[in-house]
Amino acid sequence: MALWKPDQTFYPSARMAMQAPxxxxxxxxTFNPTPANGKHDALCVLxxxxxxxTYSQVVGRTEVPNAGDExxxxxxxxxxAALCPYAPHPHIERRYLLVPGLRSSRIYVFDTKPDARNxxxxxxxxxxxxxxxxxxxxxxxxxxxxxxxxxxALGAPNGDGPGGIFLxxxxxxxxxxxxxxDRGPQRFAYDFWWHLGWDIAVTSEWGTPNMIxxxxxxxxxxxxxxxxxxxxxxxxxxRHLKSLDLGAENQMALELRxxxxxxxxFGFVGVVISTKDxxxxxxxxxxxxxxxxxxxxxxxxxxxxxxxxxxPALKPFKAVPPLITDINLSLDDKFLYVACFGTxxxxxxxxxxxxxxxxxxxxxxxxxxxxxxxxxxxxxxGASQMIELxxxxxxxxxxxxxxxxxxxxxYPEGVRGWVAxxxxxxxxxxxxxxxxxxxxxxxxxxxxxxEGGDSSSDSFCYP
Numbered sequence: 001m002a003l004w005k006p007d008q009t010f011y012p013s014a015r016m017a018m019q020a021p022x023x024x025x026x027x028x029x030t031f032n033p034t035p036a037n038g039k040h041d042a043l044c045v046l047x048x049x050x051x052x053x054t055y056s057q058v059v060g061r062t063e064v065p066n067a068g069d070e071x072x073x074x075x076x077x078x079x080x081a082a083l084c085p086y087a088p089h090p091h092i093e094r095r096y097l098l099v100p101g102l103r104s105s106r107i108y109v110f111d112t113k114p115d116a117r118n119x120x121x122x123x124x125x126x127x128x129x130x131x132x133x134x135x136x137x138x139x140x141x142x143x144x145x146x147x148x149x150x151x152x153a154l155g156a157p158n159g160d161g162p163g164g165i166f167l168x169x170x171x172x173x174x175x176x177x178x179x180x181x182d183r184g185p186q187r188f189a190y191d192f193w194w195h196l197g198w199d200i201a202v203t204s205e206w207g208t209p210n211m212i213x214x215x216x217x218x219x220x221x222x223x224x225x226x227x228x229x230x231x232x233x234x235x236x237x238x239r240h241l242k243s244l245d246l247g248a249e250n251q252m253a254l255e256l257r258x259x260x261x262x263x264x265x266f267g268f269v270g271v272v273i274s275t276k277d278x279x280x281x282x283x284x285x286x287x288x289x290x291x292x293x294x295x296x297x298x299x300x301x302x303x304x305x306x307x308x309x310x311x312p313a314l315k316p317f318k319a320v321p322p323l324i325t326d327i328n329l330s331l332d333d334k335f336l337y338v339a340c341f342g343t344x345x346x347x348x349x350x351x352x353x354x355x356x357x358x359x360x361x362x363x364x365x366x367x368x369x370x371x372x373x374x375x376x377x378x379x380x381x382g383a384s385q386m387i388e389l390x391x392x393x394x395x396x397x398x399x400x401x402x403x404x405x406x407x408x409x410x411y412p413e414g415v416r417g418w419v420a421x422x423x424x425x426x427x428x429x430x431x432x433x434x435x436x437x438x439x440x441x442x443x444x445x446x447x448x449x450x451e452g453g454d455s456s457s458d459s460f461c462y463p
Contacts, residue, residue: 069101
């Protein structure tokens with residue numbers, strides 16, 4: 001819907017977004033891990049107002065009409081990128097949430113207005129339409145760009161590669177087509193982001209649908225066959241410029257978090273696991289003169305563990321790998337948050353100097369062996385997985401499920417869904433909010449989005 005003036009949740013700069021009103025609601029997708037029972041996935045609404053009587057409770061829920069979609073990542077139709085000087089749609093509205101089903105390849109469009117607590121399903125984009133117009137399937141990540149809605153896809157309809165990016169219209173949600181003009185050597189896909197001020201896009205790698213949908217394939221992992229590179233692209237021309245290889249042993253280069261300040265040219269990518277020693281790592285890409293380079297800046301080692309406490313997949317190694325599955329960067333580019341799905345740790349690093357991160361906080365909830373407790377619960381399973389950071393950088397919301405088939409390998413007892421909140425001090429340090437703990441009976445929670453935007457929803461064109 002076109003407005004006479006820009007949406008008031010759009011901000012020219014990250015600095016201004018940090019001064020925005022505090023979020024009152026959060027949106028979280030839940031999925032049913034046993035679709036044979038006929039229960040449907042849903043978009044749920046959480047009350048995030050600490051003064052409310054229903055604080056931390058689910059206050060809205062809209063189910064999708066099909067079973068077995070496995071709702072996963074999702075995002076807004078429009079955001080602060082619409083204020084870029086070359087944006088063709090400056091007066092669109094942050095109103096719709098686009099929610100892909102990673103198993104079904106459908107995309108559901110939810111309208112959050114006029115009642116933000118009761119999102120309404122207004123459109124379904126079927127897998128067949130995506131496949132016929134783009135050649136892709138398994139839509140994964142949604143980002144609102146200046147010119148369109150960008151969607152990453154893990155592969156082709158037959159489950160092989162290549163994966164890539166396709167575009168949707170901001171308002172009609174029509175599938176416009178494949179983004180890449182010249183993909184070069186890129187085959188695997190996962191996340192993508194950009195440096196808008198430099199006309200640069202960055203993409204990362206997981207694996208084709210056939211490599212991931214039934215869980216981690218040990219032979220592929222130990223053979224270093226999953227993704228281990230990121231790719232630099234010309235954003236405007238849609239052409240591949242350079243691959244930055246992290247080394248074959250650094251398997252699954254997933255979440256990307258670029259600098260929010262458009263004058264800067266660096267960003268972080270998380271690596272799930274090293275086949276050399278089961279460690280996990282964070283790498284920094286950066287522009288050096290006219291070239292793009294990458295280097296490891298954080299390494300988190302595996303923790304020794306009694307074989308009897310480990311799931312079958314890890315017993316031979318007698319250790320718990322950290323398994324970095326999500327990262328988030330504060331809007332002032334000062335703090336990086338790292339979720340470790342294996343150990344249960346959420347780590348905070350001061351990255352004021354991105355080349356020399358310094359750990360400033362850590363909390364542990366869940367974990368394969370530790371089962372860290374929350375003040376409102378006993379021992380937890382699952383672990384810190386998807387994390388979302390408020391615009392002011394003071395609150396992290398965390399859910400505990402990775403992906404149905406992968407959950408079962410690391411938590412064979414079954415992941416019991418929950419969402420927790422972590423409070424972050426301005427100078428560094430974190431504490432668990434003892435009053436915020438939301439459980440989901442028979443369902444698993446995945447990504448969380450915040451009302452009006454969050455630290456990974458928007459991109460900015462002004463410093």
